[in-house]
Amino acid sequence: MLIEVKNLSKNFGDTPAVRNASFSIERPMMVGVIGRSGAGKSTLLRMINRLAPATSGEVLVDGVDVLKLRGAAMRRWQRDCAMIFQQFNLVPRLDVLTNVMLGRLNRHSTMASLFGLFRREDIADGLAALERLGIEEQALKRAEALSGGQQQRVAIARALMQGPKMMLADEPIASLDPLSAEIVMKSLREIHERDGLTVICNLHTLDTARTYCDRVIGMRLGEIVYNGPSDGLTSDVVREIYGADEINEAATSTSLGSAPTEQATAPMSAAT
Numbered sequence: 001m002l003i004e005v006k007n008l009s010k011n012f013g014d015t016p017a018v019r020n021a022s023f024s025i026e027r028p029m030m031v032g033v034i035g036r037s038g039a040g041k042s043t044l045l046r047m048i049n050r051l052a053p054a055t056s057g058e059v060l061v062d063g064v065d066v067l068k069l070r071g072a073a074m075r076r077w078q079r080d081c082a083m084i085f086q087q088f089n090l091v092p093r094l095d096v097l098t099n100v101m102l103g104r105l106n107r108h109s110t111m112a113s114l115f116g117l118f119r120r121e122d123i124a125d126g127l128a129a130l131e132r133l134g135i136e137e138q139a140l141k142r143a144e145a146l147s148g149g150q151q152q153r154v155a156i157a158r159a160l161m162q163g164p165k166m167m168l169a170d171e172p173i174a175s176l177d178p179l180s181a182e183i184v185m186k187s188l189r190e191i192h193e194r195d196g197l198t199v200i201c202n203l204h205t206l207d208t209a210r211t212y213c214d215r216v217i218g219m220r221l222g223e224i225v226y227n228g229p230s231d232g233l234t235s236d237v238v239r240e241i242y243g244a245d246e247i248n249e250a251a252t253s254t255s256l257g258s259a260p261t262e263q264a265t266a267p268m269s270a271a272t
Contacts, residue, residue, distance in 0.1 A: 001062060001165055001198065002026055008057030010043050017043045019222040020057070025215075030192045031200045032213035032230065036242055040222040041202040045168045048200075049083050050074055082164035086171040088151045092144035096135070096154050099143050100126040103161025122161075129157035133187055149180025156187055167191065169201040173208070185212045206233060 003025040010018040018040040025031065033041045046052035048059055050066065058065045066077045082103075090099045101118050103126075118126075130136040133153040138146060143154060152172060159167060169188060173181035185201075189212050192199045203209050209216050210230045218226030218233075218241035225240050226233075 001028070002060075003166070003198065004058070004060040005048070006058040006060065008044070008047060008059060009055045010040075010047060010052065011055045016222050018047070021219075021222075021224050023217060023224060023227050025198055025200075028192065028196045028198045029214040030189055030212060031198065031215045031217060032209035033200060033202045033217045033219060034204070034206065034209050034241060035219035039219040041219055042170050044219070045083070045170050045200065045202060049081050049168055050078055051083070079162050080165040082159035082162045082167045084152070084155050084159055084167065084169040084172050086174050088148075088155045090143040090151055090154060090158075093142060095140050096130065096143055096146065097123070097126050097139040099154055100129055100157045100161055103158040126157070126161060129160045130154075132160070133157050134183075147180065149176050149183055152176065152180070152184050153187060156184070156191070160191070164197065166198045166200070169199065171202050171204065174204060181208075188212070206238065209233070 005021055005023050008018060008021040009016065021040075021044060033044065035041055043052060047054045047067075050069070054067055057067070059067050061077075066074075066081075069077050091102070101122060104118070104122050127136060127139060130139055133156060135146075135150055135153050135157075138150060138154075143151060146154065156172075167188070172188070173184050176184060185208060188199050188201060191197055201213070203213075210233060213230045216226065216228065216230045216233060217224055218237065220241055220243075226237050
C-alpha cells in the first residue's frame with residue numbers, strides 16, 4: 001500500500017492546526033509521530049481516517065484520494081484504516097469478546113450484531129485475536145473490570161477484527177503505566193511485523209519512538225519539521241521539534257526503558 005500525504009492542512013476557524021503536511025510511506029513500516037501537545041498529531045491522524053475533514057490537500061492511497069470518498073466507499077476506507085484511541089472507546093458493560101466482535105459491525109447488519117447473532121467463524125476470529133494479544137482468558141469479563149492496559153489490548157483486538165490494511169493509533173499509551181505501555185507497544189509492533197501493516201502511532205516520548213518505530217515524523221506548530229529514521233533523532237532535531245525548554249521532558253516522561261526490542265531493529269530506507 002502506497003500512502004502519499006500531499007499538502008494536507010486543517011484550520012479551526014482562523015487557527016491552523018496542520019499546515020501543508022507532506023510525506024509518503026512506500027512500504028509497510030512502524031511510524032511514530034512526535035511533538036508537543038497541540039502540534040497537530042491527532043488532527044493529522046483523524047484527517048487520514050476521515051474522522052475530521054481536511055481544509056485542503058490530498059491523502060492518496062494507491063493513487064486514490066481518500067478525502068474525496070463518500071458514503072459506502074468512505075466507510076470501506078475507515079474499515080481498512082483501523083483507529084485506536086487513547087480512551088479505548090469500549091462499551092464498559094459488555095463482555096470483552098462482544099466488544100471485540102463489534103469490529104465486524106461494518107461487515108454485518110447492525111441489528112444482528114447488537115443481538116449477539118455473530119457467526120461461529122467470527123467468534124473464532126475474535127477469540128484468536130484476544131489470544132494473540134494475550135488476554136483470551138478475559139473474554140467473558142465485562143470490559144470495565146479490566147485494567148487500562150488490558151482494555152487497550154481489547155481495543156487493538158477489535159481493530160484487528162476489521163481486517164485493516166493499515167492501523168492508526170492516537171496516543172495509545174498516554175494513560176497507561178510503563179509496563180502496560182510496553183506491552184501495548186510490543187503488540188502494535190508485532191502486528192506490523194506479522195501482518196505487514198503500516199502502523200502510524202502518535203507518541204509523547206522519544207524513547208518509545210526510538211525503541212519501536214522505524215521512522216519518525218516530528219511536528220511543531222502544525223508543520224512537519226522532521227521526517228526520517230528513528231536513529232536520526234539527534235539533539236538538534238529534537239530541539240527543532242520540541243524547543244529547548246521541552247527536550248528533557250519529552251525524552252524522559254513515562255519512559256519505557258532503554259533496551260530496544262528485537263522487533264524494533266528493522267532498517268528503514270531513506271526518508272521521502
